[in-house]
Amino acid sequence: MIELDNVNYSYGGAELLRGVSVQLAPGTFHFLTGPSGAGKTTLIRLCYGALRPTAGQVRVFDTDMTRLDRDQMAMIRRRIGVVHQDCQFLDHLPVADNIALPLIVSGRDVAAEAGNLAELMKWVGLGARADALPPELSGGERQRAALARAVIMSPDVILADEPTGNVDWDMSQRLLQLLVELNRMGKTILVASHDLALIRAAKNQVQARVLRISNKTLQLAGADL
Amino acid sequence: MKRGTIRTFLLGDAQAGRIVPPSGHTAHLTLFVSAAMAFLAVFALALSLAAGRLADRWSSELARSATLRINAPADQRAAQTEVALKILRQTPGVASARALTQEEQAALLAPWFGTDLRLDDLPVPQLIEVTEGEPGYDAAGLRLRLAAAVPGAVLDDHTRWRRPLVQAANSLRRLGWISIALIGGATAAMITLAASAALSANARVIEVLRLVGARDVYIAGAFVRRFTLRTLIGATAGVGFGMAGVLLLPESSPEGGFLTGLGFQGFGWLAPILIPPMGALVAFLATWAAARRRLKELA
Incomplete structure (x- = not known):
């Protein structure tokens, strides 16, 4: 569905992400975590083409995002749901x-x-x-x-950037519930969140993998969450 | 730009219009400026068409006619006139030649001397109106023959004073068209500024539309449609006022000369109807170009 291959991203000379490689397979549920300012939003924006990688390749639906013109980009965005x-x-x-x-x-x-x-x-x-x-x-x-x-x-893919950012616990549970339901319908989900409690709660309901941005690189977090 | 694209722009869907927030007073300014420009364009057009008519009339009527003046003592005048008419009738290229009657000559002088003048008391030369045929006559040859037979005859083929008049009328016509071009250019510049301002003011809206998968054509269309319609409506009102102004000008009359001929005649009345669609076309192209430029900048 979405594939990042050795992606670098720098802005104004400062490197934000380095050597990021990840594959979001159809029907999977991923969390993206990391401290504020680590580059979660940047990574999400790379996934739907709002940003272009300075190096490496972003492929969405087997299409190289860097080769799309503005109209093709619009068409791709109709197939990706972004919160x-x-x-x-x-x-x-x-x-x-x-x-x-x-x-x-x-x-x-x-x-x-x-x-x-x-x-x-x-x-x-x-x-x-x-x-x-x-x-x-x-x-x-x-x-x-x-x-x-x-x-x-x-859409086949839903990217959510801090969907529970400004809401209380009950509400974030409801939102998570909705995302889990979507995943059960076969949608690929990527949720950026720094809320570890939410991620733990989700792991009881769905088989979710956790990606962590740390030190400009992306790692698969273990079961220690 | 493909034809289908243009159709999408103009028809659009009702919803696309609501996507961009209403813009309040800038809409009225666009309407006002396009109305004012259309109003001015009506007068520039009236000027161009009238000057064009004048130039055509002067050059065709005057080119086809000449005047032969016979300055002779009263007792020889009739004889010389007779000889001159004979020569003229024999000259190839002269369609007709006719001596003006006393009454006609008196009418020509009436504006200066009044109507109760008796020409017999004055040494007024006899005038012969010469109408040129097709092809024309050889003026130099005619002059030579006349000089030999009729010593008091002077042929005036009007070129001397015709040329500057036609030139003046043509310059006037050119000025009129330049004015129309400038009005069109100014309209385009104004619409470009207004559209750029609207696009900048709505940068956030455009960003949201891009995020949910709107194509540039769709976003540009919302703005293009708006400005094209406003210009069309404004220009139609402006043309209405301009035409009313032209209608109120005095009727064309021989006394008034050129000034009262300012206005439209015949099919000329249809020309101003073209102004609103032309204005709308200018607005369409200007907004489209501005939108293309701005959308590329806005990511």
């Missing part, structure tokens, strides 16, 4: 439209998918908040809306 750290909504549109945004921009008939949209919103517990504007949502609601938007195109 951004800061959610990234259009604040002037109601939540329902924000969740449907990937459908709208890809020219799909939103009216025809209204049923799916309503079901999805119910699944993330936002059925009653369809008409609210993003700034009116709580942190947990925003994260769930972001997750709903990430999965509306039924």
